[in-house]
Amino acid sequence: MRVYSVKIGNEFVEYVPQRFMNEHREEMIETWLEQNPECIVENGGLLIIGRQVTTNLNSSIDLLGVDREGNLAVVELKRDKTPRDTLAQALEYASYAITLSSNQLEEIYQLYTGDENASLVEIHRRFFSLVESEAVSLNKDQRIVIVGSEIVQSIRQSTAFLRQKGLLLTCLEFTYFQTESGEQLVSIDTVVGQEPLGPGKVVTGTLPKTNKDEFLKACDEAGKAMFGPLLDMAESEKLPIHWGSRGFTLNLDHAGIEIALCFGYPQLSKPNQTPQSLYTAFREIARKVEGSGDTIENIKRRFLDTRKFLPAGKFEVKYLIKQVPTPELVIDILKIIHDLTQEVRTLAGSDSE
The missing domain is CATH 3.40.1350.10 (Trna Endonuclease; Chain: A, domain 1)
Incomplete structure (x- = not known):
């Protein structure tokens, strides 16, 4: 592949491929x-x-x-x-x-990220923004x-x-390639890898989806105190909610493209599931919205400043909801999510112009 820079006057200057040297x-x-x-x-x-x-x-x-x-x-x-x-x-x-096995893969991921509570199945679903009709086995x-x-x-x-x-x-x-100024x-x-594979793709069934009422029933009092107002805010601000087999994804719809903002999970019903928690979706925002890095860092700092959110791997933060949050904390978290929504909407709008 030949790569060129475009100089003033529309002149093409070719980048010369460099050998990947010992250093x-x-x-x-x-x-x-x-x-x-x-x-x-x-x-x-x-x-x-x-x-x-x-x-x-x-x-x-x-x-x-x-x-x-x-x-x-x-x-x-x-x-x-x-x-x-x-x-x-x-x-x-x-x-x-x-x-x-799935448990061994999850252990590898937990050691890699330093997040001993990470559920690889849930992380995978969030990373690829999968809906329940796309449920996969690892x-x-x-x-x-x-x-x-x-x-x-x-x-x-x-x-x-x-x-x-x-x-x-x-x-x-x-x-x-490396330029004279040192740019790589x-x-x-x-x-x-772009040729068709031999055998066809395997298709599998899906688990039934939950809904708002069933989700809140699965939460304890701490979860209800956090998720009830959050889901009400999503409805009032017309933010799409995608329900999974246990939890939900809160999304922003921009010009027909949905961008995940955060994920919610109720209490555990099985040992290998994600505990009652609220997770961010910063990785997807960064992938779908150009120039969102500063916004993500600012929102992440505000979440961490609540002293309830903890780092979740290298990119996300999480709130493990173990005690009933104060009304002030709930309002603070809702305000952060609201501000994230507005800033992502603004950035996504500028991308499409």
Whole structure:
């Protein structure tokens, strides 16, 4: 791929590809992809759940993720050309990944994020903004992603063959550019992975949805004191509520595009569920609304200043509702959510102009 900058007078100046030199370690690529997971696979990217995950053979998976369909993805990174044994190495990782249970995946995610209360199923649903009709089970299939500055022909041919046999395999080739001023650019091309797969997609049923009355019945007095006014505010401000099998998503509808603002969950009914809580949806806002970084940081600070919200992983904050909140606290939280709604609406409006 050729990349140009457009100078004054509409002159094109070509960026010259640079070799990824010794000082550019594979860890740099890991970090770039870890922080930009939408670039890794088609249809929404990956939810990264682990980095340098140790296998039963004492090897390490560079990045471990889950795609929109719930498939577990192992990402193998090579700074330079992909050697012939790259595919065998990736298949070894996939053979380990297939043995991981949902509980083990959740434990990996909790260790990765430092959030010991995280529910991977709920995090996955929020990350991909899934509705109940898109309910998925985790690790029902596995996929392999190979990333390198040059995917050699033998790897391309082998992965394309395995993909035709139904294996989920993707090869990404990146090119690194650096300007005279030190600005870094990276282009990423999918060289294997856009061809049709062999077998068709598996479809599964869904759990029944809850509603406002059933949701509040499932809450204790603390939950009712928080969620009752929040749901009333959503109705008065005409903010769409999407009901799931247990909880809800509070959304903003802008020009037919819905942007999640926060998530609510009642008391636990099963041990592996998210406890009674209110979670933010900052990651989705950042993904859908350009220039929202400052707003997110400001709103996050205001939530944390209540002394009731805690960090939830690297991006979100959460309020574990264990005691009945004071009326002042409820009003404060509703005001923060109202302000978030207004600011996101303003930013989304400027995006469409």
